[in-house]
Amino acid sequence: MSAVVAYLDVAATTRVDPRVAEVVLHWMTEDFGNAGSRTHEYGARAKKAVQQARSFLADTVNAKTEEMIFTSGATESNNIALLGLAPYGEKTSRKHIITSAIEHKAVIEPLLHLQETRGFEVDFLQPGSSGRISVEAILERLRPDTLAVSLMHVNNETGVIQPVAELAEKLRTTPTYLHVDAAQGYGKVPGDLTAPIDLISISGHKIGAPKGIGALVTRRRGWDKVPLEPIMFGGGQERKLRPGTLPVPLIMGFYEATKIFHESRENWEREARAMRERILEALGKTRFRLNGDQTHTVPHILNVTFDQLNAEALIVRLKDQVAIATGSACTSASYTPSHVLKAMGLPDDVAANGLRFSWFPPQTRDFDPLPIAETIAHMQPQEN
Template sequence: MARVPYLDCAATTQVDPRVAELVMRFMVEEFGNAGSRTHTYGAAAQREVNSARERIAATLAASPEEIIFTSGATESDNLAILGLAEAGLESGRRHIVTTAIEHKAVLEPVEHLKTRGFDATLVCPDRLGHVAAGEVLGAVRPDTLLVSVMHANNETGALQPVDAIAEGLANLGDGDGPYFHVDAAQSYGKETGELRNTRIDLISISGHKVFAPKGVGALLARRRRGRRPPLRPLMHGGGQERGLRPGTLPVPLIAGLGLAAELAEAERAERARACRRIRAAALEAFAPLAPVVHADPSRVLPNILSIAFPGLDAEALMVALKDMAAVSNGSACTSERYSLSHVLEAMGLPSEIVSGTVRMSWSHATPAVPWERIADAIGLMA
């Protein structure tokens, strides 16, 4: 039985066959432990880890030693935020600036820090889901330890002004100013240019959003004036990853992430063109239904469409479309139980729009989507 088109690439992507081939080789043939340096198996594994580190660093204009491998963007976010806690407590800088539309992997660690005496300012977005750089910068105080702003929202695809925020922080003229963390789980490999700004200290990336396997990601911890961000480990038990992330390195997954990163950068323009064509076709088919589309079309990832059809409930819509396309109603990472989107609520949208929004997301590899048939089915529900 043929499967319906997969339109949930913001939740996860298929592994690129070229990446899968490399991963399997390091599972079955080159299966050594990168920490075993006394034989050729371990040496081969270590070389591949080094290669992956170099590949990822090259995409971010960073140094390989600034790349820390993790289990994914959630762990990277936690390490970036909670890992700075001790430095904040020691320095008396106990204020964090973030936004109300961050992923829970950022918001929940920030909430945890509030139980340890930290204060947090959450900047709200406009009605299209974009925060203003000026509002973020205006929330910075002398005791601000960290500014954390996602690059692209996982629900709406709205791109946030991380470059302008980075420049604003640089213009504060204080080399010891707040650390700047960017959750780039959705944008890495798609909108990488802004992530090369050297005033961004910490960047979280995820393997399974960029056609690598699940279970691997990375945190870029960029040096500023020759000094690393003063991160402390969240776990203990080994000296791997410069003492910040103990445990045996998952060499096959790391190898896959390294190759996926290199391929995404090399094919970035071509992939973006393909995604824009799919988006245009979707919007053309849906236009007669007068939908509400979230995010400014000039500042949104081309592979995510957050859309509401007036008078229709998202849950009912997904059920009606299940034999035509695999779609979602928001983040797949937040909870196993459905609840209204905190992102859409923060945007100040009416409750009927919030409860009626679905997310359709695709990739350059997505086959033909029957947009007209989908639009007809939605039209019959109205």
């Protein structure tokens, strides 16, 4: 791929920070011990490092060290949270779950599995054209048998922020657990995740860490643990919820990436907003619509539909200039209309042609959106 192609698909993944890569390499080639090894110094150093990382990462969401377990990423965390809570729901006859129709497939598919094979009833709430689920809409659906609410923090296609902090405060006084898929919002909207959310899924590769590492926060309610059961077995690591040898290099990379992002977050947000303004100014040369509530959105994601243009054709035309996507990388092989935009009630021609621009300062500091906008404007049919 040509070096001149600007990468504007960080909602899919970010480049690993070189400083993070250096840390990962160190724990692969020098301090390479197994954190479960108790008979020598290699294992002891690895165990101590993992505990340091766990403590720091837990503190970023105002959780206790023992409330965070490491996973391979948000998808696994979502599955542990939702499928692991299901046995408790079955035992207590609480088999009703509330979620939204705009969740990532890593939430929708486990919930469909529970609905289709284990008799759970799942409400998939529609957000309307704003792309934002209201707290009131969720509270109206609560029932005595509602086991959990699962609501994403930031939508991966539109960047719209969901009211998870407000919802957490409301649900804390009920027996209903709240699970939040925070893959896109972790680090970027940090205050929300310090709210009393019971279960938080986190992914490292959205903030400059390697792929394959994430976490699940399992926050206690007083002395009571969230009643999760494991969905895998074999070793008992991570409080018996996620067995397997801990990937120390990836954990330390996640730790380093989070420290770097935490220290630079204010600059990141300022630069992200400045880039957003430059892109929108350039797009003034085109005919477009923004999808989703722009008053409740992260600064680094835009979802745009261009009048009378096919999104896939546009991506092909722009491939030598910019890397962008139509939506979730997990469903990019499918050219069907976005399930997120369709759930927002947008027409098929809009839902099928939404383009997502997402950027990660300072890596895109020198990107000039004007040539892209000029190409798009040239492709659009002239108005009569």
